[in-house]
Amino acid sequence: MNSRVEQYQGLATQAKGLLAATDDPVANAANLAALIFNMLEQVNWAGFYFLRDGRLLVGPFQGQPACVEISLTTGVCGAAASSGKTQRVADVHEFPGHIACDVNSRSELVVPLYEGGSLIGVLDLDSPVINRFDQADQQGLETLAEIYLEASDFSYFNK
Numbered sequence: 001m002n003s004r005v006e007q008y009q010g011l012a013t014q015a016k017g018l019l020a021a022t023d024d025p026v027a028n029a030a031n032l033a034a035l036i037f038n039m040l041e042q043v044n045w046a047g048f049y050f051l052r053d054g055r056l057l058v059g060p061f062q063g064q065p066a067c068v069e070i071s072l073t074t075g076v077c078g079a080a081a082s083s084g085k086t087q088r089v090a091d092v093h094e095f096p097g098h099i100a101c102d103v104n105s106r107s108e109l110v111v112p113l114y115e116g117g118s119l120i121g122v123l124d125l126d127s128p129v130i131n132r133f134d135q136a137d138q139q140g141l142e143t144l145a146e147i148y149l150e151a152s153d154f155s156y157f158n159k
């Protein structure tokens with residue numbers, strides 16, 4: 001087993017513990033973003049965008065200040081949200097419509113967050129290194145996204 005897979009197994013265990021304290025989706029997003037940002041190397045942005053009024057609105061994150069709104073038809077986040085498929089982009093300069101929130105970002109991994117068939121938002125990671133994310137990162141982040149969805153009650157968003 002390679003070390004990246006083992007690292008994600010450890011992160012999944014930590015995330016389950018960290019997210020057990022509350023089912024508030026904002027609190028859980030804040031702590032998961034901080035965990036990911038601090039535990040993974042070569043990541044310059046990690047965080048959430050949530051679906052609000054038909055577009056993605058920035059949520060809890062770690063990194064440089066980011067674009068506030070992203071349309072569902074734009075960028076890597078929009079592609080993940082509208083397709084329901086994880087977007088793993090080796091070189092964002094080659095991705096049509098990529099939104100450069102931080103000019104240092106060169107590769108990106110975006111996991112869509114769906115619950116019961118409804119789009120909740122996306123989990124987005126940026127790296128200053130080209131081709132930073134591999135299949136192990138994708139599977140690891142998809143697992144962390146599942147842990148986040150299971151730990152959170154999205155009816156809070158309607159209160």
Ligand code: SME
Nearest residue numbers: 066075076077098099101
């Ligand atoms: N690069 C993203 C926008 C969000 S930032 O990276 C934080 C995109 O193209 O969707």
